[in-house]
Amino acid sequence: MSRSLAVGTAGAAGGGAVPSGRRARELSAEAARLHEAARALLGDHTRALEAVRTAFAPLRAERVAEELDGIPVARLKDATEGRLRITAIEAAGFATVRAVHEARRHELRQVPGVGQQTADRALAAARQIASAVEETVAVRLDVDRPDPRTDALLAALYPLVEAGPELRRAVDAAVRLDERLGVLLPAARAAGSRMRLALSGRRRREAALAAVAGAGELLAESAARGVPLLLAQATADLLRAPVSELEARVDFEVRSAEYYGLLAEVFARGPGTGAAEGSLPAEVAERVRAQPLDDRYRRVSLRGYQAFGARFALAQRRVVLGDEMGLGKTVQAVAALAHLAAEGHSRFLVVCPASVLINWTREVGARSTLRALPVHGPDRREAYEEWRAHGGVAVTTYDTLHTLPAPDGAPPGMLVVDEAHYVKNPGTRRARAVAVWTGACERVLFLTGTPMENRVGEFRALVHQLRPELLPPAGQGSGAAGAGAFRAAIAPVYLRRNQKDVLTELPALVQVDAWEEPSPADREAYRAAVAEGNFMAMRRAAYADAEHSAKLRRLRELVREAAENGLKVVVFSYFREVLATVRDALGDGVVGAVSGEVPADRRQRLVDGFAAAGGHAVLLAQIEAGGTGLNLQAASVVILCEPQLKPTLEHQAVARAHRMGQVRTVQVHRLLAADTVDDRLLRILRNKDRLFDAYARRSEVAEATPDAIDISDASLARRIVEEEQQRLAAQPV
CATH class of the missing domain: 3.40.50.300 (P-loop containing nucleotide triphosphate hydrolases)
Structure with missing residues (x-):
């Protein structure tokens, strides 16, 4: 399919008169095949999502019931702002919201002292609470306790996880094609016959020729971006033969983060906005949300809070990402680098402890299409010069950085400093070496889950390297005035999310x-x-x-x-x-x-x-x-x-x-x-x-x-x- 489309679009892109007659029919046929491929993928994707929703429903219902079982029936009164009389309902043995939620209307009306209005209000209040619980309840999948319902959910998720982030790109491309070709193809039909075109009114004729030209441009653009192959691969991924329960369970153990992330995406659920955005001031959060995030060179899907973290680094330019350990700070950094690469930047520098240099090299290669180049050991000078000449992501260590040439007039597109608390003491050699690069780079991302270990001064030192104007000298406010003033002062530069707030699974x-x-x-x-x-x-x-x-x-x-x-x-x-x-x-x-x-x-x-x-x-x-x-x-x-x-x-x-x-x-x-x-x-x-x-x-x-x-x-x-x-x-x- 991709080969025929590529051949067909060559003529359309070559300039000259707008095709009509036979050439218009050929272009329309190619566009129709592409449209059919897009619609087929969207249908397969919709069915895959529905399979996930169907498998997830009983697990979620069980968790909701468990939560409702722990809520005393007296809370129904709160849901009705005190208008519900629950004394008779409690006396009849309905001790929890779950008991009322699962009761039928006639059961409640048979309770002495409970009339139609009270029964209806009680059921409505229970449904309201159940709906709120359903929106927030976390379903955890326990691999050590095999359950047919869990196995069914993992099997339904497997093809979507296996398809990876390319599936999201394919679906987005299919949606765009469906919208545009759905309009262009009907309008282009008149151009398929010279006689029909000649007999058409001027306005209809112009619309048909414009539609053919638009379809040709769309085919050429799609071929250049590899969209036909992308659609074909995504369709093949979704139509994979079902895997066994054991295979799905083992895959979940290896890639559970992807499974949970996909679940959150399917149900458009996740941590509250405040948790995902670290309770940033409204004006900062709004600026970050408006920051685009190009995924062209990224190979990993992001959780909502991770996408926000990458946008924060891009929008605010010089920041400390202080997420608690285990939330994927490395992935967020790679996402920011991939976006900048899509904007045309070619060189990036990562500074990290020697113990994680290999991990960084692996993560860049696994999570993006960017080239990672270790600059370390006896060949570090040669590696550095290769990076300077050909670009990529240079990964070096604190102890190596001071041995490298100082940045010149073309600094990297972003400097990432991992475990940035290593440079909390500005008097050390490693801190001075990092300071040289932070001074030269427009965009700097400090990563640390522990920005402060002993003193507030350590935290101040990190912020000072990035935005010295945010904090007055020690003893003149900010930290010396207490945590509230300090936090307010560094709001534009510091983002932290904690596990319990964003990783509910x-x-x-x-x-x-x-x-x-x-x-x-x-x-x-x-x-x-x-x-x-x-x-x-x-x-x-x-x-x-x-x-x-x-x-x-x-x-x-x-x-x-x-x-x-x-x-x-x-x-x-x-x-x-x-x-x-x-x-x-x-x-x-x-x-x-x-x-x-x-x-x-x-x-x-x-x-x-x-x-x-x-x-x-x-x-x-x-x-x-x-x-x-x-x-x-x-x-x-x-x-x-x-x-x-x-x-x-x-x-x-x-x-x-x-x-x-x-x-x-x-x-x-x-x-x-x-x-x-x-x-x-x-x-x-x-x-x-x-x-x-x-x-x-x-x-x-x-x-x-x-x-x-x-x-x-x-x-x-x-x-x-x-x-x-x-x-x-x-x-x-």
């Missing part, structure tokens, strides 16, 4: 503080570390004697339980020595250990092997290496060997597993030793978490005091050591 996150009573050997090691004033030794004292370690005993129990259930486990610790002890204790079940000493490419291979392992497996990770940039959603059990000095480290680590794409409930077990440094750390760190909530977690006004957390890791350690020395000195040995 995420499975549960179960967090357990596993307190263990230290063994005598644990206590002895701990006392020795305190006496030495060695803070780090105090933190790892619970693992000093592996044979008698209470924490290690509990860790083995958790791993054994996970193995019995076929679950994958990731174990985090700050200390390589602790991970080595854990590895010796667990033996063959460990697939590897990710640490700062492991090269970035080796880290990714370890994660890939962990994900590919059939059934149970254990991956060990040093929390500062494995908690950044790596996707660990294959794990559904997370074990934290000790509390961290920064709560953001723990949040990052947990979010590596509890993120978009996770299909199982994630269990997080934090191992804690009673009456030790663990206890002291938790109390102090709660204040850090509270300040992060006030200043960075929410893109809206909140109140706090900026110096409430003005404490460095070193001073925190000294404080705890001194407290423990005093406490233990007062205890009998």
